[in-house]
Amino acid sequence: MTQTDYDLVIIGAGPAGLTAGIYAARARMNVLLLEKTVPGGQILVTDWIENYPGFPEGISGYDLAEKMKIQAEELGLKIETAEVHSLNLSGQSKQIVLKDRSITAKSLIIASGASPRNLGIGEDKFMGKGVSFCATCDAPFFKEKTVVAVGGGDTAVQEAIFLTKFAKKVYLVHRRDELRAAKILQERAFANDKIEFVWDSVATGMEGFFGLEGVKVKNLKTKEERTLKADGCFIWIGILPNTSFLNNAVETDEFGFIRADATMQTSVPGVFAAGDVRDTPLRQISTAVGDAAIAAVCAEHFIENL
Ligand SMILES: Cc1cc2nc3c(=O)[nH]c(=O)nc-3n(C[C@H](O)[C@H](O)[C@H](O)COP(=O)(O)OP(=O)(O)OC[C@H]3O[C@@H](n4cnc5c(N)ncnc54)[C@H](O)[C@@H]3O)c2cc1C
Structure with a gap:
């Protein structure tokens, strides 16, 4: 395997990206989470969340995002403010192009979410x-x-x-x-x-x-x-996937949502998708964190088998 900067790079720090980060940090992977704005994703604009288990009285989106971020950072997850501009997935090492530099990783989780239509x-x-x-x-x-x-x-x-x-x-x-x-x-x-x-x-x-x-x-x-x-x-008439940086690097459905199998792996081996950016029947916090846990564990298995 060629030398890479990271074991795993995660794109997007919404509920999916932060969860993937928690699992990867606990697995002691050399992991970097890239977020173009501030960690939290769409839940930052959600007033009150009543359907996420563990909070019987509900919780504000801001508080839930903050708790997820603190949990991830306390486990040692490195979060960098940077926008991913493009990907080069043709070689064994995945290349992630940022504004001022490129980084490489053995595996990639795309958790870039969605934006309102x-x-x-x-x-x-x-x-x-x-x-x-x-x-x-x-x-x-x-x-x-x-x-x-x-x-x-x-x-x-x-x-x-x-x-x-x-x-x-x-x-x-x-x-x-x-x-x-x-x-x-x-x-x-x-x-x-x-x-x-x-x-x-x-x-x-x-x-x-x-x-x-x-x-x-x-x-x-x-x-x-x-x-x-x-x-x-x-x-509030639906959402569009945040995939402008993809340039057809992985397979998507007709609306641009990323297709992934039951392990969350996309059409490119070692590249996983989680959360709202994925072609999925339900886009919620609970499904995003579920996808992300699977993606992180399967990314770890992928790297072990390289
Ligand atoms: C108003 C509103 C209310 C909602 N209420 C609920 C609710 O009550 N219960 C519930 O379960 N769900 C609710 N949802 C849905 C829930 O917020 C989403 O399902 C969830 O946030 C998806 O998480 P995600 O991590 O996949 O994506 P997102 O939350 O979209 O996060 C993606 C992150 O990736 C970042 N990103 C995107 N592109 C790039 C790039 N190129 N480089 C770097 N970073 C990038 C974004 O800035 C963002 O921070 C609500 C959504 C909205 C908008």
Whole structure:
């Protein structure tokens, strides 16, 4: 085996990357975790988490991220702030290209997660002026105001409920006539009289001069269009994988999520994927940490067998 800088490099310090780091550090591997922003990933923008076992009263996303980070660092995990720009996986040693240098590793875990999907209806113009993807970050700006929330899954419904702590009214715009969110969240949303459901509808445009003043919606059944007067619009219509650095280096599905087998190994031997970036039926913290534990242990086995 050619000489490498590390046994294992992990890309991304969300729940998946931090968990992989915990397992690798405990296995006394020479491991480096690369994170382009700050450790925590998407849970940093999650107000309250109720479905992660061990916290019967729930826990804030920030606190959970902090606990994971502390646990990893206390075990000796080295976390570096650096963005991965590209990969060269053609040789036995995996090459990871950063802004100012390249590093090599025997094995790689890609845990770069996902980012919110855009509607593409002019939200760029109103970003920070009414449009947001993060209720935890921005909800307090909408105290006693009217906001639109777009989406019908767990995240949309949970965050719409959170918005009602601040806003006087929340329109929840959903393209179907029923929600996809967990039943417990649906029950809470239906019982919340600050939420008005706008069923069978999609957001088609945004209006405003300096800041957002309204969101245009179209009913898909009646074709009727109208503008919901609102100061804010929060968009939760799904996610896209953070894989711009991949350049087809590993196999992905048609949406760009990385395909992996039951050991989390990708199409390239020694390269593993974990968490939201993976082609998986459920994207949650519990599934991300489960993937990551498997990936780290299987990466260790891969290195032992080199
Ligand atoms: C608003 C909201 C509420 C949610 N609520 C819940 C909930 O209640 N319960 C639950 O279980 N799940 C919830 N989720 C989902 C959960 O947050 C994700 O499933 C989980 O964070 C996935 O973890 P991950 O580590 O795979 O990816 P992420 O959390 O996306 O972390 C990926 C990390 O990789 C980094 N990265 C990306 N590209 C690069 C690069 N090129 N170089 C270096 N670093 C890079 C990113 O900066 C990020 O820190 C919620 C998500 C959102 C957005």
